[in-house]
Amino acid sequence: MINGEKNIEKPIRWSMVGGGRSSQIGYIHRSAALRDNNFELVAGAFDIDPERGKDFGVKLHVAPERCYPDYITMFKEEGKREDGIQAVSIATPNGTHYKITKAALQAGLHVICEKPLCFTTEEALELEKLAKSENLVIGITYGYAGHQMIEQARQMIERGELGEIRIVNMQFAHGFHSDAVESQNASTNWRVDPKVAGPSYVLGDLGTHPLYLSEVMLPHLKIKRLMCARQSFVKSRAPLEDNAFTMMEYDNGAFGTLWSSCINAGSMHGQKIRVIGSKASIEWWDEHPNQLKFEVQGKPAMILDRGMDYLYPQALADDRIGGGHPEGLFEAWSNLYTRFAKAMAAAGSGGTLEGVWYPGIKAGVEGVRWVENCVRSADQGAVWIDYH
Structure with missing residues (x-):
């Protein structure tokens, strides 16, 4: 159970690029990073408007002289300080992730980046090589993976409770963009602009989340080939899709499907993953994240709740408040930021990190590779293509 005791010797001196006052995601980064005293926010380039960014940073209790106009200046000036930053979180539009991540690694900084890490597998592999050569950590904020019941599902599958895995059924299909909302919302508009x-x-925006959940639960499954069809139901979004169906064949013969959509009218969030084995199935839905459905063939369906003693110790290790009390996305992100901190501390001390998984550079590479292959399949007329 997490109770606030220190996980690492000293908080990591941390900064942000982006995540300013109008950011959709900046606050959850800060809340997650600061909750367990794993990180200390000491600097930032929070906004494309330097004055607005400085005003915001000061109101976050960051020293005025460490609120920078851009990330290049921040990396340069912080590199001159004995107490300079050790890590940076990148919460900017997709098209900037690659260059900021590369610059951070070249400045000797650990990186936590919003997905996608970049646009091409070639770029992702370049960043992986650079991070490895510099002994630096790259974390990807697949925040849903920090929910306690994801670890419970991982343990149940690993211990054979489902039997042979046959089908993985995934979706992230909400309805909030069933109309052209981007015409009135700048924070949505860039998401449908191919240049950004x-x-x-x-x-990339939705489908990679349940894809990573499947990688956590089923680390032994590897995609052999896939087929994808994508549509732009709101025509102004073309050539980018607002709906897509992907089918995947795994190397053990199992089969997967993933529905990615923002036009599922009436759906609040619609992220689910169901894993079907020869003996039993499990299902997790992010609108009810504290529960895991467990269905054994021939027996009544069961609902497992977070924080209960019948869960595996690995799942209870992520518990923050005990059974019966609801935990949410902020706790899940905090769990991931704790894992990121442990990985960074181990890398900084030359030690090894054992028994701790987190969405790292390999998750970033696979997310980019999956999107790249989905687009390639769809643009060829929804054909089967080899994954590698």
């Missing part, structure tokens, strides 16, 4: 968002919209 990259080669996809919902495949």
